[in-house]
Amino acid sequence: MKDSSIQSFIAGLPKTELHLHIEGTFEPELMFKIAKRNNLTIPYADVDELKRAYSFNNLQEFLDIYYAGASVLIKEEDFYDLTWAYLTKVHEQNVKHVEIFFDPQTHTDRNIPFEYVLNGIYRALEDGQEKLGISFKLIMSFLRHLDEASAFKTLEQALPYKDKIVAVGLDSSEVGNPPSKFKNVFQKALEEGFLTVAHAGEEGPSEYIWEALDLLKVTRIDHGNRCLDDPKLLQRLAQEEMPLTLCPLSNLELKVIQDLKEYPLLTMMEHNLLVTIHSDDPAYFGGYMNENFSGIAIALDLSKSQIATLAKNGFKASWLSDKKKQEYIQEIDLYLLSH
Ligand SMILES: Nc1ncnc2[nH]cnc12
Numbered sequence: 001m002k003d004s005s006i007q008s009f010i011a012g013l014p015k016t017e018l019h020l021h022i023e024g025t026f027e028p029e030l031m032f033k034i035a036k037r038n039n040l041t042i043p044y045a046d047v048d049e050l051k052r053a054y055s056f057n058n059l060q061e062f063l064d065i066y067y068a069g070a071s072v073l074i075k076e077e078d079f080y081d082l083t084w085a086y087l088t089k090v091h092e093q094n095v096k097h098v099e100i101f102f103d104p105q106t107h108t109d110r111n112i113p114f115e116y117v118l119n120g121i122y123r124a125l126e127d128g129q130e131k132l133g134i135s136f137k138l139i140m141s142f143l144r145h146l147d148e149a150s151a152f153k154t155l156e157q158a159l160p161y162k163d164k165i166v167a168v169g170l171d172s173s174e175v176g177n178p179p180s181k182f183k184n185v186f187q188k189a190l191e192e193g194f195l196t197v198a199h200a201g202e203e204g205p206s207e208y209i210w211e212a213l214d215l216l217k218v219t220r221i222d223h224g225n226r227c228l229d230d231p232k233l234l235q236r237l238a239q240e241e242m243p244l245t246l247c248p249l250s251n252l253e254l255k256v257i258q259d260l261k262e263y264p265l266l267t268m269m270e271h272n273l274l275v276t277i278h279s280d281d282p283a284y285f286g287g288y289m290n291e292n293f294s295g296i297a298i299a300l301d302l303s304k305s306q307i308a309t310l311a312k313n314g315f316k317a318s319w320l321s322d323k324k325k326q327e328y329i330q331e332i333d334l335y336l337l338s339h
């Protein structure tokens, strides 16, 4: 199939984003604008110079720049503007539903009130639902390079907002910070009624995926690439229909893989894994949902039916109601028949 026809097929396909760090959507132009209005300087002369710094050899090199970029977010309106910019962008890409991460400790550790972060993001999500028709769920991530005591403090801050935050997640530097380090705070979050997800097997070993399943009781694994090292784990993930929220351009930019052509997506699909496609940190990795879908579809020469399956998997793996899931799955089936 011609690249242009794959791209236009993907553009019109209803999609859902389940692995997206809102601080990872911070485009350089907006970063300079917000830094200026907060009288803060960015240690780069201009947008182009900043973009040139976006070349990474591993996750940590990215995280260092990602946290530095987030440090210009100060006021509630900054978090609103960041989120609204993301929603308008993905509205153009036919994204119907988003379940996104935010990293409160990145901001509260800079003495930004938790409420500024939450209210700014949430107000934009509500506006996105009302004005753009994009439904949403919000996930609060614990930073795994910090200790569990800090995660407990963050969970405490979230308790009054259970109506706004549906789940907790685990992100940041993976190797050396196994899920087991956070089993108590996840246990408490589960008791408080939160769902749980976790980054596991991005750079960390497949043991981290086992721990996320058994100790954090996750309903999804974020990334999960290293599951392929462990046949027993593959079997379990398939049996349990445990979603893996894959991010091809992220894995490419962070050198988890060297070329999209070697992305093990087809192997995962052959093992009947419930794999989904997402953008992780699109401002840093060069693409949103459509670019992730078309990048992997072109590299692996996927058929329209395989692309449609990936989009349907996203809705299946979401926390939408069964009725809404079915509606989107039928919409995709009809779209496939007519394109
Ligand atoms: N890909 C990623 N892995 C871990 N932590 C992150 N925070 C933002 N993006 C991340």
Ligand SMILES: [Zn+2]
Pocket (backbone or CB within 6 Å): 019, 020, 021, 171, 199, 222, 280
């Ligand atoms: Zn991520």
